[in-house]
Amino acid sequence: MIVTQVSVRPGEVGHLAELTALYNHYVEHTHATFDTEPFTVEQRARWFGHYALTGRHRLLVACLGEDLVGYVTSSRFRDKAAYDTSVETTVYVRESAARLGVGRALYTALFEALHDEDVHRAYAGIALPNVASMALHRRFGFEEVGTYREVGRKFGRYWDVTWLQKPL
Secondary structure, rough: OOOOOOEEEEHHHHHHHHHHHHHHHHHHHHOOOOOOOOHHHHHHHHHHHHOOOOOEEEEEEEEEEOOOEEEEEEEEEEOOOOOEEEEEEEEEHHHHHHOOOHHHHHHHHHHHHHOOOOOOOOEEEEEOHHHHHHHHHHHHEEEEEEEEEEEEEEEEEEEEOOOEEEEO
């Protein structure tokens, strides 16, 4: 079932506590991120600060009513200037909102926002296994470019990460 009342808008400083809590769930309970220690709101303020309302580096949030249920980002891919037209994308959705179309709504809004920006490629790294994330990325035209084997260690084991790209 796809929920039609998902609203997507730019993230605001007022969302920072909810964004931090959502991300910390993934830090503490999943291998979707290789961060291993939860963040404080103050620590995440620096992360939040590099996003803008326009340009290549965006942070959008999805809400069901007043509840923040997910977010998407487009961030700098690498620090070297030649990479400036590439972005790395990330999507996180609250578990209670999984399979409701939140990820789809977030990516749709992000790629619309990036349409007129000077962005050539979007990249995403997905720690495996993650069937839902792989399906979402494929739905949006991402193609696999390679897998780093056992690149990250979390929860006492090594995880593979598959990288995908999408022309913009």
